[in-house]
Amino acid sequence: MFRLAVSILQDLARAEDATQDGFVKLWQALPDYDGRAAVSTWLYAIVRNTCLSAVRAQTHRAADCLEDGREPSAAETISKPAEVRQLLDRLPEVQRQVVTLFYLQERSVRDVSQMLDLPEGTVKSHLHRARRTLAEWADNQWKQ
Amino acid sequence: MEAMNCLEAQEKILENLDGALTATDQAHLQHHLSRCDACTRFAEVQRAVDHKLAESLRPPALTGDFGPGVRRAIQPHRHNAWVGWLPDVAYIAGAGAALVLCAALLPMPASALLLGGGLIAIVAYAVEIALVGALEEASE
Numbered sequence: 001m002f003r004l005a006v007s008i009l010q011d012l013a014r015a016e017d018a019t020q021d022g023f024v025k026l027w028q029a030l031p032d033y034d035g036r037a038a039v040s041t042w043l044y045a046i047v048r049n050t051c052l053s054a055v056r057a058q059t060h061r062a063a064d065c066l067e068d069g070r071e072p073s074a075a076e077t078i079s080k081p082a083e084v085r086q087l088l089d090r091l092p093e094v095q096r097q098v099v100t101l102f103y104l105q106e107r108s109v110r111d112v113s114q115m116l117d118l119p120e121g122t123v124k125s126h127l128h129r130a131r132r133t134l135a136e137w138a139d140n141q142w143k144q
Numbered sequence: 145m146e147a148m149n150c151l152e153a154q155e156k157i158l159e160n161l162d163g164a165l166t167a168t169d170q171a172h173l174q175h176h177l178s179r180c181d182a183c184t185r186f187a188e189v190q191r192a193v194d195h196k197l198a199e200s201l202r203p204p205a206l207t208g209d210f211g212p213g214v215r216r217a218i219q220p221h222r223h224n225a226w227v228g229w230l231p232d233v234a235y236i237a238g239a240g241a242a243l244v245l246c247a248a249l250l251p252m253p254a255s256a257l258l259l260g261g262g263l264i265a266i267v268a269y270a271v272e273i274a275l276v277g278a279l280e281e282a283s284e
Contacts, residue, residue, distance in 0.1 A: 002206055012204055020210065024217045084200040087193070103201035107163055128158040135189045138196075 001047045004115045007101040008051040010088075018054050022047040044115050087134050095130040098123055148176040153183045161194050239265075 001022055005015035025046050033042065088096050098112055102123075105111040109127070113120045148156070153176040159165050160173070177184050243262040247255040 003203060006204055015204075016206060016210060019206070020214050020217060023214045027218050084196055087196075099197065100201055103197050104203050106203075107198075109162055109164070124159075124162060124164075127162065128155070131158055131161065131190060131193065134197075135186070135193050138193050139189045 001043060003101065003104040004044060004047050005051050007097045007104060007115075008048065009054060010096070010100070014054055015051075018050045019047065021050045025050065040114065041117070044117065048117070087138060090137055091130050091133060095126050095133075098126040099130045099134075102127060148172050150176075150180060150183055153177070153180065154186055157183070157187045157190055161190060236269075 002015060002019045005018040005022070006012065009015045009018060022043070026043060029046070033039075088099065091099065094116075097116060098118075101112045101115060102109070105115070109120050109123050112118075113123045116123070118126075153173055156165060156169055156173045160170070165173070177187060239262075243258065246258050247262075249255075250258060
């Protein structure tokens with residue numbers, strides 16, 4: 001759950017908060033669990049929704065800061081070198097999530113597929129498109 | 145050996161990084177790479193990017209505050225689970241106490257009648273709960 005939150009939010013502190021919220025929501029919603037879906041599917045959906053709410057809230061805060069002329073506060077981002085962060089920042093949101101989760105989940109396409117609720121083929125397709133973009137950009141950088 | 149074009153070879157190079165390439169595909173790919181500089185370069189860059197990502201994206205650990213934080217957050221909600229049951233529990237306890245008191249105070253035939261009536265009420269209540277449960281389940 002925490003890794004899924006990290007892949008979506010790209011920020012350890014916020015991911016931990018979202019995971020915590022996810023557990024609390026799970027606890028509250030437990031009486032409504034009807035057993036039709038696997039618990040893991042249900043859990044991942046709760047974390048995804050919690051993270052998306054956090055992303056929306058963050059977007060609103062950033063917009064408010066810009067309107068007020070203030071700088072948004074620097075969040076504690078996932079501890080990766082600037083080069084890799086630069087690489088990942090070039091990708092569309094869903095590709096960044098897939099790539100991050102793929103490596104955090106020790107290269108399991110199946111795990112990524114379950115956690116993001118995407119078919120395995122779609123995960124592979126996002127992964128391949130992301131790899132092509134990243135390699136093209138990295139190759140240009142390394143040539144310079 | 146069946147020849148592979150560059151487009152297919154590059155797709156196989158990407159699949160190889162996902163860890164999903166069969167031995168036959170591996171052999172076809174190696175054969176293509178031995179004759180194609182562009183795909184060899186593509187494979188090298190892909191491996192370098194893959195290595196960089198794998199090195200940088202390591203599973204993060206939760207802080208020590210996480211577990212106690214979840215327990216603290218869940219604690220107030222524990223009481224909520226009882227709220228739905230409280231009216232039933234209060235009803236049964238109150239009715240039971242009234243029944244025992246009346247049976248103790250009334251003369252023998254009246255108290256037997258009262259106990260009989262009380263038992264019928266309890267059975268009817270249990271049947272009602274079972275019926276409501278079955279109907280709710282059926283409506284879902």
